[in-house]
Amino acid sequence: DAGVIQSPRHEVTEMGQEVTLRCKPISGHDYLFWYRQTMMRGLELLIYFNNNVPIDDSGMPEDRFSAKMPNASFSTLKIQPSEPRDSAVYFCASSTNSGSNTGELFFGEGSRLTVL
């Protein structure tokens, strides 16, 4: 089975440009998460969805960040306008609450964003 699929894997853009990161969760998973990895703070939760509905977006750093999940198989994280301090690796993860409910998340390979 395919895991969580993220695109693009790498993105280099200039300050002020719009960036859109994409994620396809594992089929059947009802939770989707967006995390950001930085050296200083490790993995920070930005936002998560349950059944396509945003549940907690308290980690979204600013209004420049927005996330959508129009259906169960697709989500986007958008940064507009982008700034150099947004440079990081952005991970998407999915999980299901069925079964043992261990909290195990399945991560994609990440999108490395560089804003010049």
Place this chain on the structure above:
Amino acid sequence: DQQVKQNSPSLSVQEGRISILNCDYTNSMFDYFLWYKKYPAEGPTFLISISSIKDKNEDGRFTVFLNKSAKHLSLHIVPSQPGDSAVYFCAACLSGNTGKLIFGQGTTLQVKP
């Protein structure tokens, strides 16, 4: 404000020896804890977990210990192997909301042959 902290950014051990990775948390409401492992250019993968009703959970070479009074947990790897070289993230959550994991900063483990 970091609710989950891994104060050692890196650790280097010799192959065959024990690796001990530490993690502290501040929120006493957390009652479920997990460790994830991450190789370069890959996403983190689940390694082992422990519920707050236990103080130890073992899976092969990996053992997680939980000290609730100290709000501290540790991951022991024994014997360490070069393939264990990776970044290890500690994570915590509320069992009623295991969808929301709070991660630490990560510790880079290097196991030398």
